[in-house]
Amino acid sequence: MSETRADAVGVPDVRTAHQDLHSAQGALRGEHPGRSRNPVIKVADLAWLEFEKPDLDRAEVFARDFGFGIAARSGSELWLRGTFAGSPCMVIRRGRTSRFIGPAFRAAERADLDRLARATGASVRDADVPGGGKAVDLLDPSGFPVRVVHCTEELPALPEQQPLLLNFGTGHRRTNVAQRPPREPSRIQRLGHVVLETRVFGRALDWYLDTLGMIVSDFLFLDGQRGRGPTMAFIRCDQGGRAVDHHTLAMHLGPGNGYVHSAYQVTDLDSIAAGGEYLAERGYQRSWGIGRHIQGSQLFDYWRDPDRFMLEHFADGDLFSCDLEPGWAPMSTSGLAQWGPPATRDFLGASPSPQRVRDVIEALRGENEMDPARLLGLLKAAKS
Numbered sequence: 001m002s003e004t005r006a007d008a009v010g011v012p013d014v015r016t017a018h019q020d021l022h023s024a025q026g027a028l029r030g031e032h033p034g035r036s037r038n039p040v041i042k043v044a045d046l047a048w049l050e051f052e053k054p055d056l057d058r059a060e061v062f063a064r065d066f067g068f069g070i071a072a073r074s075g076s077e078l079w080l081r082g083t084f085a086g087s088p089c090m091v092i093r094r095g096r097t098s099r100f101i102g103p104a105f106r107a108a109e110r111a112d113l114d115r116l117a118r119a120t121g122a123s124v125r126d127a128d129v130p131g132g133g134k135a136v137d138l139l140d141p142s143g144f145p146v147r148v149v150h151c152t153e154e155l156p157a158l159p160e161q162q163p164l165l166l167n168f169g170t171g172h173r174r175t176n177v178a179q180r181p182p183r184e185p186s187r188i189q190r191l192g193h194v195v196l197e198t199r200v201f202g203r204a205l206d207w208y209l210d211t212l213g214m215i216v217s218d219f220l221f222l223d224g225q226r227g228r229g230p231t232m233a234f235i236r237c238d239q240g241g242r243a244v245d246h247h248t249l250a251m252h253l254g255p256g257n258g259y260v261h262s263a264y265q266v267t268d269l270d271s272i273a274a275g276g277e278y279l280a281e282r283g284y285q286r287s288w289g290i291g292r293h294i295q296g297s298q299l300f301d302y303w304r305d306p307d308r309f310m311l312e313h314f315a316d317g318d319l320f321s322c323d324l325e326p327g328w329a330p331m332s333t334s335g336l337a338q339w340g341p342p343a344t345r346d347f348l349g350a351s352p353s354p355q356r357v358r359d360v361i362e363a364l365r366g367e368n369e370m371d372p373a374r375l376l377g378l379l380k381a382a383k384s
C-alpha cells in the first residue's frame with residue numbers, strides 16, 4: 001500500500017484494507033462487525049458437500065467430465081476428490097430425489113468437536129467418510145444440516161495439470177516449444193466454496209460466525225436499504241495470520257432456502273477454458289463465463305450438471321488473513337464481474353420456475369427476513 005498524506009504529517013493512521021485493496025468502502029459506525037467476539041470454535045476449512053441423487057452412474061460421468069477424481073465408489077455412495085491432499089470434495093449418496101443436503105466443515109483439531117458438542121447439545125459420532133473420523137451434526141438456522149468433521153486419514157495428493165509456461169512482454173520463459181493446452185477435462189484441485197440462499201440471512205450469518213468462528217470478507221446491501229443491514233456476505237475461515245480463500249461460504253437473502261452453486265479450483269485460465277471446451281463439446285450447459293469476479297477476484301466459469309445444479313471452475317482467487325475488515329458494497333449484477341460476458345438469465349435465475357413462484361409467496365407470508373421492500377430491492381439489484 002502506498003504512503004498516504006496522513007503518514008507524512010504524523011496524523012493517526014485511519015486507513016483500512018479498503019483503500020487500494022479489496023473494497024472501496026468499510027463499515028459505517030454501528031454496522032455488523034463481520035465476526036464474533038467469542039466463537040465456539042474456528043473451523044479450518046470447508047471439507048466437502050453432501051448431495052443425494054437417484055443415478056450415481058450418471059453423476060459419475062458428469063463428475064469425470066467436470067474434472068473430479070473418484071475417491072471411493074460403492075452401490076450407494078460416490079466420493080469425489082481433487083488432486084490436492086486432504087479430504088474429499090463431495091459425496092453423492094443414492095436417494096430418491098436429486099437434492100443438496102448440506103456442507104461439511106473441517107475442524108482444526110479433534111478437541112474442537114467436543115467443544116462444539118458441549119456448546120450445542122449435539123454428540124460426537126463416527127463420521128461416515130472413507131478412512132474414518134469423527135463428526136458433529138448440527139442444523140443451521142436456514143435448516144441445512146451442517147456437519148463438522150475430523151478425519152482420521154487424509155487422501156494423498158494426485159498428479160495434477162501443470163500451469164502453462166507463459167511468455168509476457170520481453171520475459172521469454174518459453175522458447176522453441178509450442179503452447180498446446182490439452183483439450184481434456186480440467187483437473188479439480190480442491191473444493192473452494194459453496195453459496196447458499198436463505199430466508200433468514202441475518203440469523204444464519206450470526207450462527208456461522210458464533211458457532212464456527214468464520215469471519216466476513218465482504219458484505220453486500222440492497223441499494224437504498226443499507227440501514228436495514230447486509231443481505232449478502234462472503235465469509236472465510238479464521239486461520240489467524242495464514243491467508244485463506246476470500247470466501248468458503250457465501251450466503252444471500254432470498255425467497256428460498258437452497259443451494260446456489262459450489263466452486264472448485266483448477267490450475268489456471270487455460271485449464272478453465274480448455275476444460276470448458278471439453279464440457280461444451282459433450283453438450284453440457286454453460287451458465288455463465290468466462291470472467292473475473294470482483295468479490296474474491298476469481299477467474300470463473302459456471303456450468304450446469306445434468307440435474308441443473310450449478311458448479312464453478314475457478315482459479316486465482318484472493319487470499320485474506322484474519323487482519324482484513326469486511327468491505328461493504330451495494331448488491332448489483334454489474335458488480336459481479338470485472339470483465340466477462342454479461343451475467344446470464346440462467347445464472348441470475350431470472351426465468352422463475354413454478355417452485356420459485358411458490359417460494360416467493362411462502363416467504364412473503366411466513367416468519368422470516370423477506371418482505372415486499374426487500375423482494376423489490378433484490379429484483380432491482382438483479383437488473384442493475
Ligand SMILES: [Fe+2]
Nearest residue numbers: 261262263312
Ligand atoms: Fe462462486
